[in-house]
Amino acid sequence: MKKYSEMTPEELKKEYEKLLDSYKKYKYQALSLNMARGKPSPAQLDLSMGMMDVLSSDSDLSCEDGADCRNYGVLDGIPEAKELMADIMEVNPNNIIIFGNSSLNVMFDCISRSYSHGVMGATPWCKLPKVKWLCIVPGYDRHFKITEYFGFEMINIPMLPTGPDMDMVEKLVSSDDAIKGIWCVPKYSNPTGNSYSDETVRRFARLKPAAPDFRIYWDNAYTVHHLYEHNQDHLIEILAECKRAGNPDMVYKFASTSKISFPGSGIAMLAASLNNLEDIKNTMNYQTIGHDKVNQLRHVRFFEDIHGIDEHMKKHADLLRPKFEAVINILEKELGGLGIGSWTKPFGGYFISFDSMPGCAKQIVSLCKKAGVQLTPAGATFPYGIDPKDTNIRIAPSFPGLDEIKSAIQVFALCVKLASIEKIMNAAGVKEAAKAGDKAADKA
Amino acid sequence: MKKYSEMTPEELKKEYEKLLDSYKKYKYQALSLNMARGKPSPAQLDLSMGMMDVLSSDSDLSCEDGADCRNYGVLDGIPEAKELMADIMEVNPNNIIIFGNSSLNVMFDCISRSYSHGVMGATPWCKLPKVKWLCIVPGYDRHFKITEYFGFEMINIPMLPTGPDMDMVEKLVSSDDAIKGIWCVPKYSNPTGNSYSDETVRRFARLKPAAPDFRIYWDNAYTVHHLYEHNQDHLIEILAECKRAGNPDMVYKFASTSKISFPGSGIAMLAASLNNLEDIKNTMNYQTIGHDKVNQLRHVRFFEDIHGIDEHMKKHADLLRPKFEAVINILEKELGGLGIGSWTKPFGGYFISFDSMPGCAKQIVSLCKKAGVQLTPAGATFPYGIDPKDTNIRIAPSFPGLDEIKSAIQVFALCVKLASIEKIMNAAGVKEAAKAGDKAADKA
Numbered sequence: 001m002k003k004y005s006e007m008t009p010e011e012l013k014k015e016y017e018k019l020l021d022s023y024k025k026y027k028y029q030a031l032s033l034n035m036a037r038g039k040p041s042p043a044q045l046d047l048s049m050g051m052m053d054v055l056s057s058d059s060d061l062s063c064e065d066g067a068d069c070r071n072y073g074v075l076d077g078i079p080e081a082k083e084l085m086a087d088i089m090e091v092n093p094n095n096i097i098i099f100g101n102s103s104l105n106v107m108f109d110c111i112s113r114s115y116s117h118g119v120m121g122a123t124p125w126c127k128l129p130k131v132k133w134l135c136i137v138p139g140y141d142r143h144f145k146i147t148e149y150f151g152f153e154m155i156n157i158p159m160l161p162t163g164p165d166m167d168m169v170e171k172l173v174s175s176d177d178a179i180k181g182i183w184c185v186p187k188y189s190n191p192t193g194n195s196y197s198d199e200t201v202r203r204f205a206r207l208k209p210a211a212p213d214f215r216i217y218w219d220n221a222y223t224v225h226h227l228y229e230h231n232q233d234h235l236i237e238i239l240a241e242c243k244r245a246g247n248p249d250m251v252y253k254f255a256s257t258s259k260i261s262f263p264g265s266g267i268a269m270l271a272a273s274l275n276n277l278e279d280i281k282n283t284m285n286y287q288t289i290g291h292d293k294v295n296q297l298r299h300v301r302f303f304e305d306i307h308g309i310d311e312h313m314k315k316h317a318d319l320l321r322p323k324f325e326a327v328i329n330i331l332e333k334e335l336g337g338l339g340i341g342s343w344t345k346p347f348g349g350y351f352i353s354f355d356s357m358p359g360c361a362k363q364i365v366s367l368c369k370k371a372g373v374q375l376t377p378a379g380a381t382f383p384y385g386i387d388p389k390d391t392n393i394r395i396a397p398s399f400p401g402l403d404e405i406k407s408a409i410q411v412f413a414l415c416v417k418l419a420s421i422e423k424i425m426n427a428a429g430v431k432e433a434a435k436a437g438d439k440a441a442d443k444a
Numbered sequence: 445m446k447k448y449s450e451m452t453p454e455e456l457k458k459e460y461e462k463l464l465d466s467y468k469k470y471k472y473q474a475l476s477l478n479m480a481r482g483k484p485s486p487a488q489l490d491l492s493m494g495m496m497d498v499l500s501s502d503s504d505l506s507c508e509d510g511a512d513c514r515n516y517g518v519l520d521g522i523p524e525a526k527e528l529m530a531d532i533m534e535v536n537p538n539n540i541i542i543f544g545n546s547s548l549n550v551m552f553d554c555i556s557r558s559y560s561h562g563v564m565g566a567t568p569w570c571k572l573p574k575v576k577w578l579c580i581v582p583g584y585d586r587h588f589k590i591t592e593y594f595g596f597e598m599i600n601i602p603m604l605p606t607g608p609d610m611d612m613v614e615k616l617v618s619s620d621d622a623i624k625g626i627w628c629v630p631k632y633s634n635p636t637g638n639s640y641s642d643e644t645v646r647r648f649a650r651l652k653p654a655a656p657d658f659r660i661y662w663d664n665a666y667t668v669h670h671l672y673e674h675n676q677d678h679l680i681e682i683l684a685e686c687k688r689a690g691n692p693d694m695v696y697k698f699a700s701t702s703k704i705s706f707p708g709s710g711i712a713m714l715a716a717s718l719n720n721l722e723d724i725k726n727t728m729n730y731q732t733i734g735h736d737k738v739n740q741l742r743h744v745r746f747f748e749d750i751h752g753i754d755e756h757m758k759k760h761a762d763l764l765r766p767k768f769e770a771v772i773n774i775l776e777k778e779l780g781g782l783g784i785g786s787w788t789k790p791f792g793g794y795f796i797s798f799d800s801m802p803g804c805a806k807q808i809v810s811l812c813k814k815a816g817v818q819l820t821p822a823g824a825t826f827p828y829g830i831d832p833k834d835t836n837i838r839i840a841p842s843f844p845g846l847d848e849i850k851s852a853i854q855v856f857a858l859c860v861k862l863a864s865i866e867k868i869m870n871a872a873g874v875k876e877a878a879k880a881g882d883k884a885a886d887k888a
Contacts, residue, residue, distance in 0.1 A: 037516070039515055039516050039517075040515065042512065042515075045512065045514040045515060048514075049501040050501050052499045052500050052501050052503060052505075053500055053501050055496045056496050056497055057493040057494050057496050057497050059496060061496075068486065068489065069708075069709070070489040070492075070706040070707075070708075070709065071483055071484065071486075071489060071706070071707055071708065072481070072483050072702075072707040072708055073708070074708075100544045100545065100736075101544060101735060101736045102732045102733060102734075102735075104731070104732055104733060105731055105732040108730060108731045108732070112556055112560060115560050115570075116556060116559050116560060116570060116594065117593075124570075126559075126560060126568075126570040126571075127570075142730075142733075145729075145730050146730050146731075149561075149727070149730040150560065258516075262514040262515070262738060263514075263515055263516040263733070264513075264514075264515065264516055264517070264518075264733065264734050264735070264736060264737055264738075265513070265514065265736045265737065265738040265739065283593070285589075286552060286586075286589050286590050286593040287548070287549055287552045287590075288546045288548055288549040288552070289546060289548060289586075289707070289708065290546075290708050291545060291546075291708070292544070292545045292708060292709045292736070292739070293708055293709065294706060294708075294709040295709065295736070295739070
């Protein structure tokens with residue numbers, strides 16, 4: 001098929017009419033499909049139901065150092081959970097703290113602590129006239145919302161196939177001491193699905209921040225979340241690399257079992273240098289007596305070790321892979337060669353990132369919604385919800401069933417075509433036709 | 445027996461020598477007894493082991509509104525957990541948020557949120573030149589440590605048999621808008637074990653704070669933690685009373701199942717007016733996707749309803765009551781009539797509070813420690829760890845076995861006597877004897 005940009009106005013109009021017919025048929029079906037959030041499917045959750053059996057009223061709930069997991073105590077996690085999580089995080093167990101059920105909460109607390117009390121003795125951020133934060137875009141909306149909540153000025157850094165634009169990161173971080181941090185999802189990134197190159201990680205570890213309390217917020221949420229057994233991204237371990245580079249304290253690394261066991265009932269962790277851990281534990285001492293050790297024990301007894309995690313993640317992959325492949329195949333089939341969008345083909349994680357022609361994302365999401373397909377709101381992958389070019393859409397194929405995904409992506413591809421033709425016709429000055437078309441699709 | 449204050453110096457010296465002999469014998473036994481923290485005993489934890497069986501791999505983990513407790517979502521708690529916890533907290537389920545495993549963490553977060561973002565639109569406390577906080581003394585060390593961590597100026601309010609000195613509270617709260625809160629453990633208070641009178645609660649509800657963002661931090665930690673079936677303290681419900689008094693937003697009420705099921709693996713909750721809840725949820729939206737719903741479900745399936753809680757708490761009481769009674773009986777037998785100390789006789793909670801003669805508490809705790817009996821550090825029940833009169837000692841009889849408690853309290857009573865005689869002799873100017881005695885007990 002011809003690229004849309006090479007079609008004549010007449011060809012475009014004809015194509016548009018045809019697409020509109022299909023769109024009307026979809027609307028008539030009153031679909032209700034949700035591709036908005038990166039939630040595991042019920043079948044994925046079923047994989048961890050055995051976790052409900054590993055502890056019973058006959059179990060000894062002592063951990064390996066003898067502490068009774070049912071009682072108060074143990075601020076930073078039981079030893080066997082530290083060991084398992086250290087293997088997931090690829091760090092020394094001594095560099096780990098185990099938290100509650102939410103790594104997002106751990107990140108929030110890190111920022112809240114830095115805001116009220118400062119990082120390792122530095123001035124609390126609430127006492128500074130301005131705090132700035134680097135946000136790799138497109139990125140994770142909940143990250144951006146935390147820094148927005150604290151009133152930080154967020155600066156967009158473009159995500160490239162190798163990771164963030166490191167020239168820009170280096171220049172900003174070394175020249176402005178109001179910049180206190182950067183949000184990163186380094187592996188199978190949310191939403192692009194690609195991973196930082198070796199060079200990118202090395203350059204991160206060698207940053208020369210103007211602010212001594214600058215920290216890399218390294219949210220390794222998808223560290224073991226591969227889709228394939230052999231085609232896997234590999235990421236250089238950032239703590240070790242920072243240590244090699246003479247910047248041992250520059251990074252907080254986060255992860256959780258949310259998309260390994262049960263989201264909301266998993267365990268979260270943070271890895272960092274001993275200096276950072278001491279600083280963090282100093283606050284934790286006031287904050288809590290300890291986190292849920294019974295749940296830590298439950299996870300260790302169920303997964304046993306990193307091999308158990310790996311085998312478990314293969315089962316997740318078997319459920320997720322066909323969904324990712326279905327999305328990519330349909331996009332390829334429906335949109336390939338039309339020149340109206342591009343999309344990522346990740347080896348892991350939870351998302352596929354779609355980039356439309358400039359100025360089309362909102363309209364695509366809106367058309368989808370009217371046809372019963374809920375997507376992540378356009379703009380959500382940018383700070384303040386503002387995508388300057390209005391191109392990025394995050395596709396989350398994990399939760400719906402395979403058939404639903406296929407229907408939803410057919411609708412999505414159709415909406416991409418409709419919105420693109422509207423845009424091209426508008427740009428070409430064929431305004432009447434475009435307006436008519438626009439109205440037609442909206443009202444179809 | 446004669447009051448110590450009525451003994452002649454010779455009688456005192458003779459008594460002291462006799463006591464010192466007993467003390468030496470205890471030291472020789474190399475005891476290792478810990479009466480320091482309010483931890484449930486293993487036998488109490490065993491009462492909740494059935495909670496490990498109520499969910500299995502065959503269970504439907506949906507809650508009553510159909511939400512899958514295994515997945516993301518539900519910010520403020522599942523409906524059935526809200527209902528159960530509302531009954532424990534004696535409030536409407538709509539006035540509740542269910543949190544994670546630690547009510548201390550919920551309190552910390554309330555203060556942290558108020559510090560960084562303010563209460564319901566008021567100026568964030570971090571932007572104020574000074575924040576002050578009322579602390580009822582003796583009280584709970586972990587409360588005081590939170591307000592110390594945030595740099596608030598803490599003001600001591602004496603705890604009376606009816607609750608805090610309300611004349612003082614009313615005067616301070618209504619005259620100083622830097623006072624933003626007060627820590628309360630209104631029922632079976634930590635450490636005195638007594639409860640606020642009806643009049644006290646009514647006066648709390650009718651405070652006229654100079655600061656609109658003043659909040660009562662009502663930590664109802666021991667709401668269902670009775671020792672007796674009939675001799676139970678009753679507390680007027682503060683939310684309802686504040687509403688009646690036209691102060692609906694003035695209170696945050698906290699509780700948890702830490703000493704009902706498993707400390708550290710229970711669930712925590714906050715009750716407040718809808719205005720406050722909206723304010724709090726606005727922050728929670730940035731902080732987390734939700735708390736552990738599987739654990740909420742586990743608690744509901746195990747306890748079923750408030751009757752189940754009540755029956756369960758009777759079993760706790762059966763284990764705790766003999767320990768409390770042993771402490772009180774031994775104190776009565778050993779110290780009754782000597783005029784060297786007083787102690788509380790609570791109907792619930794986790795503590796007995798002991799007041800020595802002024803200036804003796806540290807020495808008593810120190811003598812106990814040397815004889816192998818670990819008590820909560822003297823001063824811990826006061827802000828900054830400073831008990832101005834050096835009299836208060838918190839006794840926590842829940843964790844050790846009954847025989848251990850008996851031994852520990854025998855040692856404690858002995859140390860009270862030793863320290864008291866030292867004090868009296870010092871005061872009477874019998875300095876040489878006292879010094880010799882002091883040294884003798886220290887080195888015995």
